Amino acid sequence: DAKTTQPNSMESNEEEPVHLPCNHSTISGTDYIHWYRQLPSQGPEYVIHGLTSNVNNRMASLAIAEDRKSSTLILHRATLRDAAVYYCILTSSVRNTPLVFGKGTRLSVIA
Amino acid sequence: DTAVSQTPKYLVTQMGNDKSIKCEQNLGHDTMYWYKQDSKKFLKIMFSYNNKELIINETVPNRFSPKSPDKAHLNLHINSLELGDSAVYFCASSQYSGGLGDEQFFGPGTRLTVL
Numbered sequence: 001d002a003k004t005t006q007p008n009s010m011e012s013n014e015e016e017p018v019h020l021p022c023n024h025s026t027i028s029g030t031d032y033i034h035w036y037r038q039l040p041s042q043g044p045e046y047v048i049h050g051l052t053s054n055v056n057n058r059m060a061s062l063a064i065a066e067d068r069k070s071s072t073l074i075l076h077r078a079t080l081r082d083a084a085v086y087y088c089i090l091t092s093s094v095r096n097t098p099l100v101f102g103k104g105t106r107l108s109v110i111a
Numbered sequence: 112d113t114a115v116s117q118t119p120k121y122l123v124t125q126m127g128n129d130k131s132i133k134c135e136q137n138l139g140h141d142t143m144y145w146y147k148q149d150s151k152k153f154l155k156i157m158f159s160y161n162n163k164e165l166i167i168n169e170t171v172p173n174r175f176s177p178k179s180p181d182k183a184h185l186n187l188h189i190n191s192l193e194l195g196d197s198a199v200y201f202c203a204s205s206q207y208s209g210g211l212g213d214e215q216f217f218g219p220g221t222r223l224t225v226l
Contacts, residue, residue, distance in 0.1 A: 100156070
């Protein structure tokens with residue numbers, strides 16, 4: 001499985017943008033980049049995914065490097081409710097492949 | 112309405128007992144999963160079912176037996192519980208069987224404590 005590397009933890013002030021990086025230098029041409037997050041005492045929650053182009057949705061934006069070896073999840077205005085562990089996961093385009101969670105990045109948001 | 116629900120939320124039991132955790136999804140998805148999150152917070156896939164058929168079994172002891180009576184339900188039965196089974200178990204579902212950017216929806220988790 002292609003692996004991802006994320007910082008263990010990051011900190012942000014409330015109302016400020018947050019850029020969560022992820023390195024995936026061994027990504028294959030057909031791997032999708034997924035982001036999930038896990039709020040305290042809850043199940044993981046889908047955030048966003050992309051293949052090659054940058055993506056935006058109501059929760060976040062995903063910026064994908066041109067060579068696809070890294071990506072950045074962008075929270076435009078962090079709130080206290082965004083404090084969570086954020087997981088960057090590569091998924092194969094082949095069916096029947098499960099999500100493989102790494103350690104993720106623990107994001108703390110300071111009021 | 113809860114998309115993926117699990118019961119019970121908490122389960123405390125003695126070593127050697129047999130217990131079940133139930134999972135239901137009302138999203139009309141074809142695929143369901145069980146994940147285990149241990150005390151170090153690592154989240155690992157255990158099983159995946161697509162239309163009631165097992166498609167992934169990730170080296171889980173055979174004391175764990177998933178059962179899917181229909182595609183909306185995937186229950187997890189655990190025999191002869193051991194201390195190391197203590198963890199949070201998450202059920203999830205997706206429209207397809209993974210890949211192709213498929214989004215998974217997770218339940219709230221069941222915290223199992225084996226004494």
